[in-house]
Amino acid sequence: MSAGGKIGGPILEVDDVSLSFGGVVALQSVSFDVRKHEIRAIIGPNGAGKSSMLNVINGVYHPQRGSVTFKGASRRDVDPHEAAKQGIARTFQNIALFRGMTVLDNLMTGRYLKMKCGFLDQALYWGRARREELAHRAKVEEIIDFLEIQHIRKTLVGRLPYGLQKRVELGRALAAEPELLLLDEPMAGMNLEEKQDMSRFVLDVNDQLGMTVVLIEHDMSVVMDLSDRVVVLDYGRKIADGTPDEVRNNKDVIDAYLGVAH
Amino acid sequence: MFYREAGQFKTTYAEDQRLFPIRQDRIGIAILLALAFVGVPLAAAMPATAGLIDFNYWFSGVLIPFLIFSLAALGLNVLTGYAGQISLGAAAFMAVGAFAAYNFELRVPGMPMLASFALAGVVAALIGMVFGLPSLRIKGFYLAVATLAAQFFVVWVLTKFAWFSNYSSSGVITAQKLVMFGYAFDTPVKRYLLVLAIVSLMALAAKNMARGAIGRAWMAVRDMDVAAEVIGIPMMKTKLLAFAISSFYCGVAGALYAFAYLGTVEPAAFELDLSFRILFMIIIGGVGSILGSFLGAGFIVMLPIFLDLSAASIERSFGLALPAGLVSNLTLILFGALIVFFLVVEPNGLARLWQIAKEKLRLWPFPH
Amino acid sequence: MQFFFEVLIGGLLAGVMYSLVALGFVLIYKASGVFNFAQGAMVFFSALTTVGFISMGAPFWLAVALALAAMVALAFFTERVVLRPLVNQPQITLFMATIGLSFFIEGIAQLTWGAQVHALDLGIADEPIEWLMRNTGMNISKFDLVASGIAAALVAVLAVFFNKTRTGRALRAVADDHQAALAVGISLQKIWVIVWIVAGLVALVTGLLWGARNGVQFALTFLALKALPVLILGGFESIAGAIVGGLIVGASEKLAEVYIGPHVGGGIESWFPYALALLFLLVRPEGLFGEKRIDRV
Numbered sequence: 001m002s003a004g005g006k007i008g009g010p011i012l013e014v015d016d017v018s019l020s021f022g023g024v025v026a027l028q029s030v031s032f033d034v035r036k037h038e039i040r041a042i043i044g045p046n047g048a049g050k051s052s053m054l055n056v057i058n059g060v061y062h063p064q065r066g067s068v069t070f071k072g073a074s075r076r077d078v079d080p081h082e083a084a085k086q087g088i089a090r091t092f093q094n095i096a097l098f099r100g101m102t103v104l105d106n107l108m109t110g111r112y113l114k115m116k117c118g119f120l121d122q123a124l125y126w127g128r129a130r131r132e133e134l135a136h137r138a139k140v141e142e143i144i145d146f147l148e149i150q151h152i153r154k155t156l157v158g159r160l161p162y163g164l165q166k167r168v169e170l171g172r173a174l175a176a177e178p179e180l181l182l183l184d185e186p187m188a189g190m191n192l193e194e195k196q197d198m199s200r201f202v203l204d205v206n207d208q209l210g211m212t213v214v215l216i217e218h219d220m221s222v223v224m225d226l227s228d229r230v231v232v233l234d235y236g237r238k239i240a241d242g243t244p245d246e247v248r249n250n251k252d253v254i255d256a257y258l259g260v261a262h
Numbered sequence: 263m264f265y266r267e268a269g270q271f272k273t274t275y276a277e278d279q280r281l282f283p284i285r286q287d288r289i290g291i292a293i294l295l296a297l298a299f300v301g302v303p304l305a306a307a308m309p310a311t312a313g314l315i316d317f318n319y320w321f322s323g324v325l326i327p328f329l330i331f332s333l334a335a336l337g338l339n340v341l342t343g344y345a346g347q348i349s350l351g352a353a354a355f356m357a358v359g360a361f362a363a364y365n366f367e368l369r370v371p372g373m374p375m376l377a378s379f380a381l382a383g384v385v386a387a388l389i390g391m392v393f394g395l396p397s398l399r400i401k402g403f404y405l406a407v408a409t410l411a412a413q414f415f416v417v418w419v420l421t422k423f424a425w426f427s428n429y430s431s432s433g434v435i436t437a438q439k440l441v442m443f444g445y446a447f448d449t450p451v452k453r454y455l456l457v458l459a460i461v462s463l464m465a466l467a468a469k470n471m472a473r474g475a476i477g478r479a480w481m482a483v484r485d486m487d488v489a490a491e492v493i494g495i496p497m498m499k500t501k502l503l504a505f506a507i508s509s510f511y512c513g514v515a516g517a518l519y520a521f522a523y524l525g526t527v528e529p530a531a532f533e534l535d536l537s538f539r540i541l542f543m544i545i546i547g548g549v550g551s552i553l554g555s556f557l558g559a560g561f562i563v564m565l566p567i568f569l570d571l572s573a574a575s576i577e578r579s580f581g582l583a584l585p586a587g588l589v590s591n592l593t594l595i596l597f598g599a600l601i602v603f604f605l606v607v608e609p610n611g612l613a614r615l616w617q618i619a620k621e622k623l624r625l626w627p628f629p630h
Numbered sequence: 631m632q633f634f635f636e637v638l639i640g641g642l643l644a645g646v647m648y649s650l651v652a653l654g655f656v657l658i659y660k661a662s663g664v665f666n667f668a669q670g671a672m673v674f675f676s677a678l679t680t681v682g683f684i685s686m687g688a689p690f691w692l693a694v695a696l697a698l699a700a701m702v703a704l705a706f707f708t709e710r711v712v713l714r715p716l717v718n719q720p721q722i723t724l725f726m727a728t729i730g731l732s733f734f735i736e737g738i739a740q741l742t743w744g745a746q747v748h749a750l751d752l753g754i755a756d757e758p759i760e761w762l763m764r765n766t767g768m769n770i771s772k773f774d775l776v777a778s779g780i781a782a783a784l785v786a787v788l789a790v791f792f793n794k795t796r797t798g799r800a801l802r803a804v805a806d807d808h809q810a811a812l813a814v815g816i817s818l819q820k821i822w823v824i825v826w827i828v829a830g831l832v833a834l835v836t837g838l839l840w841g842a843r844n845g846v847q848f849a850l851t852f853l854a855l856k857a858l859p860v861l862i863l864g865g866f867e868s869i870a871g872a873i874v875g876g877l878i879v880g881a882s883e884k885l886a887e888v889y890i891g892p893h894v895g896g897g898i899e900s901w902f903p904y905a906l907a908l909l910f911l912l913v914r915p916e917g918l919f920g921e922k923r924i925d926r927v
Contacts, residue, residue, distance in 0.1 A: 058492060084494030096489035098482050100550065108475075109482050113494040115475045119503060122474035123467040130276075133474060137275045176493065348722060400911050403665055403725050407858050408911065411904035418901050422894070534855070538729065545726060587745055594737030601730025605723055606715040 008036035011212050017066030026052040028236040039206050039213045041223045044233035050216045054182045058090055059083040089173040090182035095165050099158035103168050106157055107140045110175025147171050163194040183215040303451050321450035328563045329461045330518045335543040335555035336468050337511030343549035345504035346484025347397050351409035352512050352540040354416035357532035358386040359513025360520035361426050367438045375442045382517045383510040390509025397501045420529040434528040437521040453522045469552045480504055546604050548613030557612040566593050637888050643774035645880020646781045650836040651853045652860040652872035654829045659866045661801035661825040664724045668732035670854025675739040676701055677837030677846045681750050682743040701830030709822045718808050747847040777839045789869050859907035871919035879903045
């Protein structure tokens with residue numbers, strides 16, 4: 001549970017979103033909202049459309065129907081990099097780090113939108129460009145401290161173990177100082193200790209940095225402990241929406257997970 | 263042991279971000295630059311050493327083409343190595359640079375030569391951006407095909423439209439004399455120093471871009487463009503900038519190729535096989551590495567010379583007459599074999615081998 | 631109007647020759663996912679080896695058999711030295727390796743047989759078909775017609791091979807996913823050798839036909855480049871696409887040269903197919919018959 005009392009009004013509203021690929025329906029008339037400063041979980045059996053939902057929110061997929069309202073601005077089709085400019089950052093289910101670069105460089109790419117110097121300035125690496133590079137380096141180092149990855153900052157990302165890669169990916173998303181953070185299964189494939197570390201980071205991100213977090217997660221104990229509210233998807237439809245306790249006892253949710261035919 | 267970093271602590275980010283953070287590297291580069299700018303020309307001038315080797319041949323036939331091809335390789339590395347956009351058209355942009363510089367010099371009275379070169383680069387950059395437009399929709403070797411289109415089309419245009427070569431027969435142009443700010447670069451050593459200066463500055467600029475935001479953006483596009491977009495990196499701007507800067511470098515290299523090296527060029531000198539040679543340079547030297555561009559260029563320039571010298575010395579020692587074309591065929595065979603060898607054994611080329619060597623130097627002569 | 635048909639048919643027949651070259655590419659790409667830039671060099675090498683043996687006194691059939699044996703050896707060599715060490719590397723790495731391979735083959739070919747142009751006589755004259763000339767006034771070469779027939783026969787055989795035989799199915803499996811094919815027990819090595827032998831055979835036929843028409847010379851290696859627009863139009867994985875693409879490229883190239891060429895100074899054959907291919911890439915990247923690629927995030 002996040003520090004209570006800070007949760008504000010809706011920052012994100014998903015309204016009647018439907019998405020299909022050819023004949024395959026990924027999402028069907030899904031509506032829910034996300035309040036500022038809360039931790040919202042999206043759960044559901046495999047293939048329920050959770051990743052697709054995240055992809056719609058940050059513009060990788062464009063829904064056929066419905067709209068997404070972020071910070072008051074409503075849109076259906078948005079480019080991923082527009083969404084980034086608006087203040088949405090995310091991590092991916094299959095780690096999408098830049099394998100050819102070091103941890104430090106990966107985090108620095110997260111700062112891209114905040115760097116203003118043109119390429120000519122960078123080519124000369126004088127005055128303004130140099131100051132900017134160093135200022136952003138300092139900021140990125142704060143995140144490195146926060147995530148406790150100082151010892152691997154110069155390591156090529158491709159060489160890191162899976163758990164650390166996931167942490168670096170979180171760091172890259174944090175580097176953009178987003179208002180909305182989308183985490184796609186941040187704890188997949190981790191052991192208990194790594195999960196505890198990552199949970200702590202997610203809580204700290206929400207608590208200390210004030211970010212709103214939407215996360216997809218399969219581990220029920222994690223979801224119950226971390227999130228303020230939960231959305232449950234099944235076969236592309238929303239079947240439950242509420243606090244973890246409400247959702248846990250919802251019959252439809254239990255049926256969906258147990259695979260009862262419906 | 264020579265290469266230990268122990269004791270060199272960085273206390274500020276500025277120190278950590280330096281071009282050469284390790285003191286040994288700084289000393290090495292300083293020595294290299296001193297040798298290149300001062301040492302070699304001095305040795306060529308002083309009577310004591312001037313006769314040891316044929317300096318004029320080494321300047322005109324080895325060092326100058328090495329530097330020019332390094333510049334072209336740098337250009338291709340920006341596009342293919344850093345930004346991951348495969349290109350088979352590097353030679354075409356060299357051609358644009360060469361002919362553009364010639365035409366600026368010819369038709370604009372009083373144009374400073376340095377400006378001609380720079381503008382030639384800009385023209386190449388603009389054309390590069392046009393041919394880079396397909397990269398917004400296609401990737402991989404489909405893009406290679408698009409760059410092939412550029413390669414063939416550019417050479418055709420330069421051959422067909424005689425205006426570019428000032429209506430000379432067979433499209434040959436004779437580059438004007440190298441005169442900048444009233445100073446004539448008419449000896450090999452002077453041309454060498456000019457080319458060295460230009461290439462060093464442009465290499466420094468390339469290195470700065472590579473480690474800055476634009477370099478990271480290029481590498482992000484190369485490694486995973488969907489993720490790059492999600493972070494906010496604009497695809498179009500980033501890719502087109504890569505094409506532009508790459509073509510600029512190749513264009514200036516082409517201008518230097520015509521003005522400081524060959525003296526006369528024709529469109530046929532910039533055909534597909536030159537593009538392949540430059541591609542080989544970055545594969546062997548190391549894709550995505552500034553140092554690699556130099557190493558690869560040096561290797562590809564030196565190999566035929568080395569084979570020629572070996573063949574000549576074998577002929578002399580054994581009194582044989584080796585069949586004509588033996589060396590050129592051997593060059594083909596060796597190039598081909600080396601490409602496959604490097605792709606299999608060390609895809610990151612000579613630059614990586616150099617890095618590994620430095621790491622071993624940390625401990626040598628101790629085993630561990 | 632008659633002139634138009636003459637140019638068109640001439641272009642189509644030339645296109646068949648392009649299809650032949652493209653076929654070699656499609657075979658290897660279909661079966662191993664590798665874009666074999668060395669196909670052009672293989673055409674050159676096989677043709678050169680044939681005329682080389684002929685010039686040493688061997689009868690035609692023996693020279694061809696020996697050239698085929700050389701292509702088989704080349705297939706084994708390529709699999710061992712290039713393909714096996716680079717298993718599961720990205721496509722672009724393999725592509726660059728085949729560029730290196732092409733240089734290697736060209737060097738060996740010229741080292742062994744010399745660099746002069748050789749003439750090749752297949753016994754089919756490159757002269758207009760009498761009957762057609764008399765009745766319609768159209769000038770269409772006997773040679774082109776025979777070449778088309780041979781190409782058509784070859785394509786039919788290959789299509790059957792790919793779609794109806796067990797080996798053909800294994801080849802398609804390998805093209806899809808190396809690791810998965812291994813998991814099912816398909817021997818990658820064997821498959822690749824087979825495919826490169828077949829591609830070598832196609833290269834040999836192509837080399838003989840092209841060599842008979844234009845002389846066996848180094849320029850044959852650039853055929854590889856002509857095949858690229860064909861493949862883009864037709865799709866990289868489709869034999870039918872190679873045919874159709876070749877026809878389209880051949881016809882459009884000739885038509886463009888005859889009708890557009892004079893306005894821009896001629897010689898547009900060198901880049902027109904590429905411009906066409908480029909247009910296609912922007913509109914339909916997978917080609918007429920290719921498979922659409924979907925990237926999952």
